[in-house]
Amino acid sequence: MSIMRTALPLVLLTGVLTGCAGLQKTDWPTCAALGGVTGAALGATESSAWAGGGALLIGGMAGAYCWVHGDGDEDGDGVPDSRDKCPGTPKGVQVDASGCPPTPEAVVVEEVVVVKEETIVIRDVHFEFDSARLTAADKAKLDTVATRLKQEAPSAQLRVSGHTDSVGRDGYNQKLSEKRAYSVTEYLVGSGVPRSNFVAVTGAGETHPVADNKTADGRALNRRVEIQINR
Template sequence: MSIMRTALPLVLLTGLLTGCAGLQKTDWPTCAAVGGVTGAAIGATESSAYAGYGALLVGGMAGAYCWVHGDGDEDGDGVPDSRDKCPHTPKGVQVDANGCPPVPPAAVVEEVVVVKEETIVIRDVHFEFDSARLTAADKTKLDTIATRLKQEAPSAQLRVSGHTDSVGKDAYNQKLSEKRAHSVTDYLIGAGVPRSAFVSVTGAGESHPVADNKTAEGRALNRRTEIQINR
C-alpha cells in the first residue's frame, strides 16, 4: 500500500506535466485547474488534510510549467508562439519565418530621362554633283527623317546646318553649305514638318570638320547636314 502511495503521485504529476507541455501559454489557467485537481488527488493519497495543500502546490506548478514550456500556434500561421514576433496575424496571411507578413518591396519609380538636345547627322544625302539639288534617293531618305521630325515639331525647335569638305575655296564652300541646308529644310517643310519649327538654317562651310580632309573617307564624313533638335 505504501508503494502505491509513493508511485501514484509521481505517475499523476508526470502525466500532467507531459500533457501541459503541448499546450499553448494561453491555456495555463486550464492547466493550473487540472493540476489543482491532480494535486488534491495526490494529497488525498496521504490524508484528506493534505488535499487542499496538494491542489494549491501542484496546480501552481502545472500552470507555471504550462506557461514556461507551452509552445502552441495561437494564430495558426505555422510559426510557434515562442518564435512568433507578430502574434494574432489574420488567417490566410502569408508570413515569414518570424510569423510576420513580409514587407512589400519598395516601389521602383523609373525616372524618365528627357534628352533636351539631340542632333541628327545626315551624311547619306549627297545632292547632285556640285549642286544643292536633291536626288531621288536623297528624298527617300529625307522622308524617313520628316516622319520623325513631325512628331518632334509641336514641342521642339529645329536648327539646320550644312557642312562641306575642304575641297574648293572657302567662300564657295560656305555658299554651297547654305544652299544645301536650305534645300534640306525646304524638302522637310514640303513633307509636312511645320515651317515654324525651324528657328535657324545656316551654312558652316568647311569650318567644322569631324574627320580628316586629307582622305576620301574623311571628306565624305565632313560633307553632311545636321539637324539639331532642342526640346
C-alpha cells in the same frame, strides 16, 4: 498488479497533459477527446461502470489543461504566440515563419539622364550633282532620320545647318549649303516632323570643316547636313 493499476493512470494522464501542452489553445477539443479516450481506458481498468466517468473527468481535465497551458495565437496570423516575434499583426497581413511581415525589397529607382543637346550628322546625303535636289537614295536615308525625330517631344528644338567642302567659290558654297539645309528640312517636314520644331535653318558653306579638304575622303566628310536637337 495493484502497483500497475496505480502507476498506469498517472503515466497515461501525464502523457496526455504533456502532449496537450505543446498544442494551441484552440486545440482543446482534440485534447478533450484524447483525454476522454484515455479516461475511459483508465476507468475500464477498474470497472466497466467507471469508463464513462473516467472519460468525462480526464477529458475535461485535458481540455482545460490545453486551454490554460496551450500555445495561443492572439493575432490570428497562424504563428503560435511562443514563436511570434511580431504580436499584434493586423488581420490579413502576410507574415513569415516568425510572425512578422516580410521586409519589402528596396526599390531601386534608376535615374533617367536626359541629354539636353544632341547633334545628328548626315554625311551620306549627296543630293543631285551641283544641286540641292534629293536623290531617291537620299530620301530613303532621311526617312530613317524622320522616324527618329518624330520620337522627340513636341518641345524639342531643331537647328539644321548645311556644310560643303572647299571646292568652288566661297559665295557659291554658302548659298549651296543653305539650299541643301532647306531641302533636308522640307523633306523632314513632309515626312511628319512638326515644322514648329525647326527653330533655325542655316548654311555654313565651307567655314566649318571637320576633316582635311585636301583629300577626297576629307571633302566627303565635310559635305554634310547637321541637325542639332535641344531638349
